[in-house]
Amino acid sequence: MSAPTAAGFSERLLQGDRGALARMISWAENGDERFGPALDLVYNRVGRAARTGFTGPPGAGKSTLVNEVAKALRQDQQTVGILAVDPSSPFSGGALLGDRIRMEDRALDPGVFIRSMASRESRGGIAAATVDACDVMDAFGLGQILIETVGVGQAEYDVVSAADTVVVVLCPGAGDGIQAMKAGLLEVADILVVNKSDLSGADRLESDLVEALHVRFGRESSFPVPVVSVSAASGKGVSELLASMATHKAWLAERDLPALRLEKRLQRVRAALDSAVSSALWTRLGFGARARAQLEQGLAPHRIAHDLSARALASISPQDLRTS
């Protein structure tokens, strides 16, 4: 068997081969060197899909809600890609990926593609490869991409970098109104969902959230964040949520969505550059060993980092960068 090439997989992806879609996501997850060239070949097809993130604490009902949203989108003849992220163990590196259990009625639908992702070393609620996986699904031609984060606490919101629309899913019984006013998760919400709206305390949570949104200020975007009551288990309120998602999408379209996406892509370039440059300096150019030696001599961490970065930058001449 000859090695599958990047070009071969891009070709298969464009022909609608689900195996190629799955394998390219694996390449992204594993840092396979074929991923970059393969994505390059289809990158002109990226940017058509609507990307919606679903985040919230564990047990809030994200998987069930994503399943209901997917069902409704399918009834509307839209194709759906789901990326369901679950946590990796910090000890073994393993993960139990169980979000599909709530989505099994979508399992054989050819208009739906579901991929479970382990968060691996990422701490921000999604995996390092989640945005790449979105791009692959987008190039494949799935119209709606739903990203489900790991169950998050108050300060994991990397989903913002992956989604155009962020839905924060909460449920009653998990804290009072002051929780809702804290910085963090609520601030990244474009839409707030009170799930399990049939439980007692749901009305109170909804009014606390509405109140918290009223006193919030200083956010650049002025999208009027709706609070939507949903019972994902029964499907109640899902159509209202879909309407809110569409409203947010239209709101984005009236503004400069390409510019917003460009900013996010710019951050990806920067993050990739940070990691490539810093790992090259650290291992290949021996900065790690040098830093260790300097620490042993009693120098302070900040001083060492400052000196090493100054040396690295001094050795790069602007002429070198002006090639090509």
Next chain:
Amino acid sequence: MSPAKEDATAKPPVTGRRIRILIGKPGLDGHDRGAKIVASALRDSGMEVVYTGLHQTPEMIAEVAVQEDVDVVGLSILSGAHMSLFPRVRSELVRRNMEHVVLTGGGIIPAEDVAALEQGGFAKLFGPGTRTEDIATWIQTEMTKRWSAEGTTR
């Protein structure tokens, strides 16, 4: 400065291949404690384990294997329907160009059926009383063999 010491200061690699395995419960058998115990043990040995829940058809299991791009499919069955369901999972996988997947499983399966299934594309079946460590070790050994044989052909 020893090289080992230098390595210890390097960041752990963010990427790299992990074994991905699907644990499936085909058919109407409603007992999944064994499947869950095996799934947890494989997670604890560093694998990424997709568990799909009870009552899956062979088609569903094969389709999930495609979407999740798993290396291994492990089936659990206690109802006695293994001789009809296990080969159907295999043929659904083959139909989807997934013949490279390592097929394994376990449950209440008589010795002669084990022999027949191991002739028919199942790499290994585990019976009652198997230690979970042995399952994990077998999978790791099998995948190490395959990955070194295929090199970069995946």
